[in-house]
Amino acid sequence: MTSIHRIEDGVTGGLTPEEFKAAFRQHPSGIAVITADAGQGPAAMTASSVFSVSVEPPVLVFSISEMSSAAPTLLSAETLVIHMLTAENLDLAILASTSGVDRFADTTIWDRLPSGEPYYTAAHAWVRGRVVDQMQIGNSTVVAVHALESNIPDDAAQTQPLVYHNRTWHKLGESSKI
Amino acid sequence: MTSIHRIEDGVTGGLTPEEFKAAFRQHPSGIAVITADAGQGPAAMTASSVFSVSVEPPVLVFSISEMSSAAPTLLSAETLVIHMLTAENLDLAILASTSGVDRFADTTIWDRLPSGEPYYTAAHAWVRGRVVDQMQIGNSTVVAVHALESNIPDDAAQTQPLVYHNRTWHKLGESSKI
Numbered sequence: 001m002t003s004i005h006r007i008e009d010g011v012t013g014g015l016t017p018e019e020f021k022a023a024f025r026q027h028p029s030g031i032a033v034i035t036a037d038a039g040q041g042p043a044a045m046t047a048s049s050v051f052s053v054s055v056e057p058p059v060l061v062f063s064i065s066e067m068s069s070a071a072p073t074l075l076s077a078e079t080l081v082i083h084m085l086t087a088e089n090l091d092l093a094i095l096a097s098t099s100g101v102d103r104f105a106d107t108t109i110w111d112r113l114p115s116g117e118p119y120y121t122a123a124h125a126w127v128r129g130r131v132v133d134q135m136q137i138g139n140s141t142v143v144a145v146h147a148l149e150s151n152i153p154d155d156a157a158q159t160q161p162l163v164y165h166n167r168t169w170h171k172l173g174e175s176s177k178i
Numbered sequence: 179m180t181s182i183h184r185i186e187d188g189v190t191g192g193l194t195p196e197e198f199k200a201a202f203r204q205h206p207s208g209i210a211v212i213t214a215d216a217g218q219g220p221a222a223m224t225a226s227s228v229f230s231v232s233v234e235p236p237v238l239v240f241s242i243s244e245m246s247s248a249a250p251t252l253l254s255a256e257t258l259v260i261h262m263l264t265a266e267n268l269d270l271a272i273l274a275s276t277s278g279v280d281r282f283a284d285t286t287i288w289d290r291l292p293s294g295e296p297y298y299t300a301a302h303a304w305v306r307g308r309v310v311d312q313m314q315i316g317n318s319t320v321v322a323v324h325a326l327e328s329n330i331p332d333d334a335a336q337t338q339p340l341v342y343h344n345r346t347w348h349k350l351g352e353s354s355k356i
Contacts, residue, residue, distance in 0.1 A: 011235045011310050015325045020236035022330045026262040026303045027228060028208040028339045028350055050205060051227040053241045054316035057189045058198035061241070061320055063231045084204040087356060125204045132189055135313045137322055138232035142239055144315055147193045152200045161206045162356075165339055169356040172206055172341065176348040178265055 011138075028165035031085045033096045034062060034070075035110075035118045036077035042104045042118035043073035046097035048164050050082060058147040059132065066139040069099065079115065079130050080145060083123035087160040087171035092120050115149075124159060125152045189316075206343035209263045211274045212240060212248075213288075213296045214255035220282045220296035221251035224275035226342050228260060236325040237310065244317040247277065257293065257308050258323060261301035265338040265349035270298050293327075302337060303330045 015023070029048040036043060049063040060082065064071055074080065085093055096103055104110055110120050119126055129145035136142075153159070160171040170176075193201070207226040214221060227241040238260065242249055252258065263271055274281055282288055288298050297304055307323035314320075331337070341348040348354075 011237070011324050013326075014307070015236040015305070015328055017233045017236070019328055019330070020230065020233055020325055022332075023262065023303060023305050023325070023328050024230040024238075026330060026337065026339065027210070027230075028206075028341050029229065030206040030343075032205070049229040049231070051207065051229065051241065052198065052202040052205075053227070053320055054243075054318040055195045055198055057316050058193040058195070059189070059315045059318075060202075061239075063229065063239070065232075084201070090356060125201060127193070127201050129192070133313060133315070135311060135320070135322065137237045137311070138235050140232040140237075142231055142313070142320065142322070144313065144320070146189050147198055147201070148191075150193055150197055150201050152197070152204060154200075159204065161204065161343055163206050163341060163350065163354070165208075165350050170350045170354040171356055172343050172348045172354065176341070176350065176354045178268060178340075178347040178349055 025166045028163050031093050031162045031164055032062065033083045033085060033092050033120060033123065034074060034080055035120070036074050036080045037116065037118050038073045038077040040073060043070040044096040044103040045070035045074060046093050053144065059144055060127070060129070060147060061142050061144050063140050063142045075141060077131065079117055079128060081113070081117045081119045082127045082129065082145065083120055084125040085162045086124040087162050089123055090162060090169060092123060093162060126150065203344045206341050209271050209340045209342055210240070211261040211263060211270050211298060211301065212252060212258055213298070214252050214258045215294070215296050216251045216255040218251060221248040222274040222281040223248035223252060224271050231322065237322055238307070238325060239320050239322050241318050241320045253319060255309065257295055257306060259291070259295045259297045260305045260307065260323065261298055262303040263340045264302040265340050267301055268340060268347060270301060271340060304328065
């Protein structure tokens with residue numbers, strides 16, 4: 001990792017939290033679960049904030065709030081696994097976004113990659129990557145990840161990806177096509 | 179703006195462009211159009227990479243490739259407008275992602291805010307903000323925007339937001355709910 005980049009302290013004012021949340025209730029997103037183990041055991045977090053930034057080099061970003069129970073692990077891990085979820089993976093999305101539960105208690109649903117990272121075996125697709133940059137904003141951090149390895153089924157057209165919008169889960173499919 | 183943060187030059191290897199694109203064909207996204215004018219006339223770009231990072235301060239990010247015709251303007255503008263699109267705004271998403279067309283030729287579809295930024299009047303919702311940080315990765319840049327002003331209809335539950343997945347447009351609605 002290069003260094004942590006911190007936004008200037010002078011950013012004050014602007015939209016209230018209520019106004020800002022109302023704006024993003026208009027903006028749907030795909031859903032990922034991100035896992036890592038920085039030496040203190042596995043951690044997982046559901047994220048609606050994963051996107052591809054650069055194809056060469058292959059780099060994606062996601063954001064994480066300090067409020068997340070997974071933050072200490074995900075912000076100190078060198079490598080991470082980003083799982084892309086379909087509607088059949090809704091249980092994983094709920095598990096990794098529910099407070100106060102052990103997200104790895106059921107040892108039948110996760111394993112470790114040969115490189116050591118914990119991952120959920122039922123997830124539709126995943127990318128393993130190395131953290132290469134962080135940009136800190138308020139109590140959140142945007143993490144840039146260099147994609148090293150992936151497990152992607154060759155059937156994107158047949159899957160029903162999971163989408164979150166306005167506090168509701170959706171799935172894409174033939175009937176949602178325009 | 180604070181400064182431009184550039185990823186280390188040592189990021190090489192990892193997934194091929196084909197592998198990385200295949201991974202992100204599994205990951206749907208909401209759609210935004212981003213507009214600005216840095217003094218050389220209005221520019222617009224369709225983005226599948228907008229997410230909320232922090233509520234206090236209210237900050238969102240998006241990413242932009244140097245390949246985009248709007249890049250010179252969007253990367254030098256101090257303020258921007260991020261439009262959140264519904265299925266009824268599909269024409270705007272296509273307009274602002276089509277190469278070689280004047281995205282502001284039809285003067286009946288856009289106007290300027292009192293603060294000067296160009297915006298598309300038919301867009302379902304928008305947020306105006308100030309650029310507060312940039313993180314450069316390869317030929318792309320992640321831009322952090324402090325949200326200053328918004329125009330958000332009070333009907334998120336009734337709208338059909340636009341989603342992009344696996345090179346296909348979708349809309350969310352009652353039939354896509356899980």
